[in-house]
Structures are given as structure tokens and as C-alpha cells.
Amino acid sequence: MLAPPSASPRSVPGLRVPGPRTEPAPGRGARAAYWARLLPLLAALACATRLPSFRWPLWSPDEGYLAVQARMLADGGELYETVVDRKPPLVPWLYAGAFTLFGDDSLLPLKLLALAAQLLTAVLLVSLARRRWGDGAGRTAGVLYLLISVGLNPEDAQAATFEVFMLPCTAAAMWCADRRRWGAAGAAVACAFLAKQTGGAVLLPVGWLLWRGGAARRDTGRLACGLGLPVLAAALLTTPTGFLFWTVTGSGAYASFTGSELHVLVRGLINAALLAAACAGILPPVVRVLRIARTGAAELWLWLASSVAAVLLGFHFFGHYYLQLMPPLALLGAAALQILPRERTVRALVASGCACAVFLAWGLLAPRxxxxxxxxxxxxxxxxxxxxxxxxxxxxxxxxxxxxxxxxxxxxxxxxxxxxxxxxxxxxxxxxxxxxxxxxxxxxxxxxxxxxxxxxxxxxxxxxxxxxxxxxxxxxxxxxxxxxxxxxxxxxxxxxx
The missing domain is CATH 3.40.1010 (Cobalt-precorrin-4 Transmethylase; domain 1)
Incomplete structure (x- = not known):
């Protein structure tokens, strides 16, 4: 939780008090130079962290399910009629489109798209952090995100599946809301939901930003239209009753907690431990600083809290569910590190890099x-x-x-x-x-x-x-x-x- 208004960051030894940013906004040339230096680094890091994804033809049954669905759609199948799954249509359509363009014998195009999705997520996080806390915090957020993005079982972190394509949509929703572009924010929330249902959890921090900004009726309407129209279009392009059943109402037994409680709880604890190990450089500064100092990060905590609720929803705790926690964690880490002395940022990046190297070795060397x-x-x-x-x-x-x-x-x-x-x-x-x-x-x-x-x-x-x-x-x-x-x-x- 954020500290009450009476708390002061000056009472914490070693903190750098950021204060309001009074320097003029950087000009177009400075912004171009910033991105020209940073984008190649982020692209190289994204390629390195996704390298294990190219090690095998596919990584998970979810990739196999999507590949088979795409072939069935190409053969004239109808989504939610003769081609069914408990997921929204965006990622099956993405697979079908890639197969149409590049053939269905390889998932290489989807692996490249997953790499691009992770890079886009990192870029959006950079922009969010830079707008709030400056150039250094932006670089820190982007690099931290890519380093922790592999911090799960490789089958969960390296597969080109629903969560990976959902993440840039959630980050885009926060980016648009931060700039008060409510129609675009609603559309991004809709895309996150249409990639995977739990992506819609980002609506909570987006709604908070809308309320905090005054919640004018026109802005609320723009957000609602941006959210509702893409979902309605997806339902009409498939079949409304089938869309509703397979994405919302037809998973009651699956979402029940009854049966194998110990099994799923152990799985959840193991995956939480893996994520904590990947975030070893982030969690200590977050715990030390953000519970004390006011950083204007309430919506980031709401983003993290809504993502935790999304992980818990369904009571299965699969590792790939935890991917949804990584963008808000990276931003909270950047928020904490921009207050602490700069050597703490170096230590956090080194710890995250070492953890990343371990997970990459796991992905490259482990048998399947x-x-x-x-x-x-x-x-x-x-x-x-x-x-x-x-x-x-x-x-x-x-x-x-x-x-x-x-x-x-x-x-x-x-x-x-x-x-x-x-x-x-x-x-x-x-x-x-x-x-x-x-x-x-x-x-x-x-x-x-x-x-x-x-x-x-x-x-x-x-x-x-x-x-x-x-x-x-x-x-x-x-x-x-x-x-x-x-x-x-x-x-x-x-x-x-």
C-alpha cells in the first residue's frame, strides 16, 4: 500500500527525493536521440531473452492447440462452432493469419510476433516511466521488464500464446489512459480481453485514472465505446451465443477450486517462487521504498493488484498466468529505484541479469x-x-x-x-x-x-x-x-x- 499523506521520503536514509519535474519537456530532437540510443538495446535484449523460443518447434500444448485451430479455420471451420476453445478469438485469428501468409508447417512467424510483442511491451513501459520519472527511469523500466520476462518455466515464458500477445495490449491501455486518450484506452482493454479474458483486469487501473482525472461524462462514454465496440464486433464475427458461452459462461466446472486443491496450490507456490527469483533485483527496493515514500504510483499498485486477482481467477495457477504480473512489477521497480541511490539501480540490474541468465540456460539446455x-x-x-x-x-x-x-x-x-x-x-x-x-x-x-x-x-x-x-x-x-x-x-x- 502507499503511505498515508503524513509519511515523508526524507525520513528514509539514502533516498533521493524526486520532487516535481520542473525542467522543460525535451524537444523532438532530444526525444529522437533518446529512442535512437535505447531502441537498439531493447531490441537486442528482446532477441536474447526470446532465444530459447526458437530451440524447439513448439513449447506448450497451448501453442499446439492454436496451431490446430488455425488449420481447422483454414479448412473452413467456424470459431465457436466447429472450432472451439475456452479462449477469445484474437490469438486464434492471429495464428490463422500467420498460417495464411507463411504456411502452417512452422511456428517461426508466431515466435517472431511474440518477440515483437515483448519488445512493444517494453517500449510502452519505457514511455510510461519516462513521462513520470525521467529518462533514467524509462531505461530502467524497459530493461528490467525484458530481464524478468523469462522468469518462469520456459514452457510458460517462451511459448507464443495468449498471455504474451495480451501484454502489449494491457501496457497500451495504461499508456493511453496516462495521456487521457480514453477511446484508445478502451480499445486497448478490449484487445487485452480478446487476447485472453483476464486481460480485461487492466480496466481497474484505467478506470482509476479516469476517475482521478475528473471522469467527465464524455470521457466515460469514449472509454465505454472503445471497450464495447471491439468486443461486440468479435461476437458478431463469430457467433454471439457461442462467443458468450466459450469465453464467459461455459467454464464453471473448470474454474472450480474443488478437486486437487493441494496439487494446484503447490503449483501456484512454485510458480510464485520462480517469479520472485526472477524479480530478485526488483522486490527489495519496492518493499523498502514504495511502502514509505509517496511516488504517485497508486494506479500501478492497482494494476498489480488487478493482475494478481486475474492470476488467482480460475484457481489453477499455471505459470503462464504469472506473465501478467511482470509489466506492473517492472514499473514499480523503476519507481522505487529512481528514489534510491543510483548504485542500487546497478545492483538491481545485475541481479535481474544474473537471474535472467539462469532462466535462459534452463530454456536452452533442458530436455522436452x-x-x-x-x-x-x-x-x-x-x-x-x-x-x-x-x-x-x-x-x-x-x-x-x-x-x-x-x-x-x-x-x-x-x-x-x-x-x-x-x-x-x-x-x-x-x-x-x-x-x-x-x-x-x-x-x-x-x-x-x-x-x-x-x-x-x-x-x-x-x-x-x-x-x-x-x-x-x-x-x-x-x-x-x-x-x-x-x-x-x-x-x-x-x-x-
Whole structure:
């Protein structure tokens, strides 16, 4: 929390009291020179921190899900009808557009776009900090952000998925609100929401800035229009009822805390510890200074608080959720360091750089056994099917469809949508009755209308195994015969094929 008005930064030894900025605003030439010196540094740092993302064809099942969705959309699929997920449409459209322009055999264009998204986020943070606290604070904010941006499991930090593309939208919302451009701020909040639902949490600090600035009716209307029109357009471009169901109302069982409480809490604590290690250079000055000195950072604390609430929402605590905390943390770090003696800034940057190096080494050197398994499984299926044969991978790795280059037999690309296992649950809330509402009748029709040539049971003893899913067990017992095993996965071929 910010200190009460009576607190004075002069009472803290070693603090540099910033005071109001009285020097004239820098001219256009000075601004150009500032950015000409800083942008190459930020670009080089962004490339270095994203280097592990190019190490593997893909990093996470989310990337695989998006890649398969993009192929289905290219083949005439309809989002929220024959192509479904619990996410808004912006990132699937981004993948589909990249595949249309550059082909669907590689995620390299998306990796480059993710790099650009991180660089844009850093640039916006520089501009926010520089406007408030000067040139040095701007440089510090941008560099700190890029250094901590890799501070999670590489599968979470290096994947080109929803959160990475959401971050520049949240930063843009704060940038526009800071300059009282309310229509643009609302549009940026809408883009953040359309990248991932929790991106809409940035509306809280944006609303605070609007209220603090007087909240004129015209400004409120501009913010509302900027927010509402893009979301309405996205709903109309897909299907309004499907958009509402898949992005808001259809995830009740998934968002429940019941089942595997200890498992998800341990995951949350581990990811929080990883982020704290990455922020080792930021947290001490923030704790020491911002709880004492007044820095005009109330909206930054609100940004951080709303981001924490977004991480907690859904009770799953996946590592990539924590990416949303990094922009406000970088700005709060810059706010603290511009008050402390300058040597503390050097120490903070060195500590953050060392932590960044550790996470980069992790990303470059760590093996990917699940990706290796999915690749071998895809090779086995590809050898036994034709290019147009539909297949069903019953598991949690939709990237196997993309690696095998075979069309999925169902719109439900993971067993999680049909059993609620998605989210890592291994307790009582896994099974047919916890599936997405209405999913099983649709799935059965898909299996009857155009049965897959091959079904791969990749459950490997997990709670969504066919012997615990009666409908799938009946489908396999009547129409399929096991023909092979691949590292615990069972390959079934349609009888009579």
C-alpha cells in the first residue's frame, strides 16, 4: 500500500527525493536521440531473452492447440462452432493469419510476433516511466521488464500464446489512459480481453485514472465505446451465443477450486517462487521504498493488484498466468529505484541479469520429454494413415495433430474439454459429467457421422483413461482394435479399415 499523506521520503536514509519535474519537456530532437540510443538495446535484449523460443518447434500444448485451430479455420471451420476453445478469438485469428501468409508447417512467424510483442511491451513501459520519472527511469523500466520476462518455466515464458500477445495490449491501455486518450484506452482493454479474458483486469487501473482525472461524462462514454465496440464486433464475427458461452459462461466446472486443491496450490507456490527469483533485483527496493515514500504510483499498485486477482481467477495457477504480473512489477521497480541511490539501480540490474541468465540456460539446455513423446506418436500415426484420414488423440497434447499433419476427428482437441481434466485435476471432478455442457452428444455425433481412422489413447494411466469414460470405452470396444503401443499410448485402428 502507499503511505498515508503524513509519511515523508526524507525520513528514509539514502533516498533521493524526486520532487516535481520542473525542467522543460525535451524537444523532438532530444526525444529522437533518446529512442535512437535505447531502441537498439531493447531490441537486442528482446532477441536474447526470446532465444530459447526458437530451440524447439513448439513449447506448450497451448501453442499446439492454436496451431490446430488455425488449420481447422483454414479448412473452413467456424470459431465457436466447429472450432472451439475456452479462449477469445484474437490469438486464434492471429495464428490463422500467420498460417495464411507463411504456411502452417512452422511456428517461426508466431515466435517472431511474440518477440515483437515483448519488445512493444517494453517500449510502452519505457514511455510510461519516462513521462513520470525521467529518462533514467524509462531505461530502467524497459530493461528490467525484458530481464524478468523469462522468469518462469520456459514452457510458460517462451511459448507464443495468449498471455504474451495480451501484454502489449494491457501496457497500451495504461499508456493511453496516462495521456487521457480514453477511446484508445478502451480499445486497448478490449484487445487485452480478446487476447485472453483476464486481460480485461487492466480496466481497474484505467478506470482509476479516469476517475482521478475528473471522469467527465464524455470521457466515460469514449472509454465505454472503445471497450464495447471491439468486443461486440468479435461476437458478431463469430457467433454471439457461442462467443458468450466459450469465453464467459461455459467454464464453471473448470474454474472450480474443488478437486486437487493441494496439487494446484503447490503449483501456484512454485510458480510464485520462480517469479520472485526472477524479480530478485526488483522486490527489495519496492518493499523498502514504495511502502514509505509517496511516488504517485497508486494506479500501478492497482494494476498489480488487478493482475494478481486475474492470476488467482480460475484457481489453477499455471505459470503462464504469472506473465501478467511482470509489466506492473517492472514499473514499480523503476519507481522505487529512481528514489534510491543510483548504485542500487546497478545492483538491481545485475541481479535481474544474473537471474535472467539462469532462466535462459534452463530454456536452452533442458530436455522436452513430452514433446519427444508427442513427436514419436505423431510419426507412428502418420505412417499408418493418409493425409486426409481423420484421427483422434485422446490426451492432453493437441500439438500431436499438428505434428502428425492429420485432421482431428472432433472439434474437442483435448480430453480435458470432455472430462474437465484440463487444469491438471486428478481428483473427483474428472469424468463425463464434468465435461463442457453439451459436449458429449456432439462428440458422439461426430464419431458416428465420420469415425476416425485411428484413435490413440494417450491417457497413460491418468484419470481420463477410457476405462473411466464409459462413452469412449463403448466406441473403442465396438469399432476399434488395438494394434500398437508407443511409450504407453495405445493405437487403435478402425475395424475393417
Amino acid at each position: 520429454p513430452e514433446l519427444a513423446h508427442a513427436t514419436r506418436l505423431a510419426q507412428a500415426v502418420r505412417a499408418d494413415t493418409g493425409p486426409r484420414d481423420r484421427v483422434l488423440f485422446w490426451g492432453m497434447h493437441p500439438e500431436t495433430y499438428w505434428l502428425a499433419d492429420r485432421p482431428p476427428a472432433s472439434r474437442y482437441l483435448t480430453a480435458g474439454l470432455l472430462t474437465n481434466y484440463s487444469g491438471g485435476r486428478d481428483g473427483p471432478q474428472v469424468g463425463e459429467k464434468y465435461a463442457v455442457e453439451g459436449a458429449w452428444p456432439v462428440f458422439r455425433r461426430e464419431m458416428r457421422r465420420d469415425p476416425p481412422a485411428v484413435v490413440v489413447d494417450d491417457s497413460r494411466g491418468k484419470p481420463f483413461a477410457p476405462d473411466r469414460v464409459p462413452s469412449l470405452r463403448r466406441i473403442l470396444s465396438v469399432g476399434y482394435a488395438p494394434v500398437a503401443r508407443v511409450e504407453g499410448a495405445v493405437v487403435y485402428v478402425r475395424v475393417g479399415r
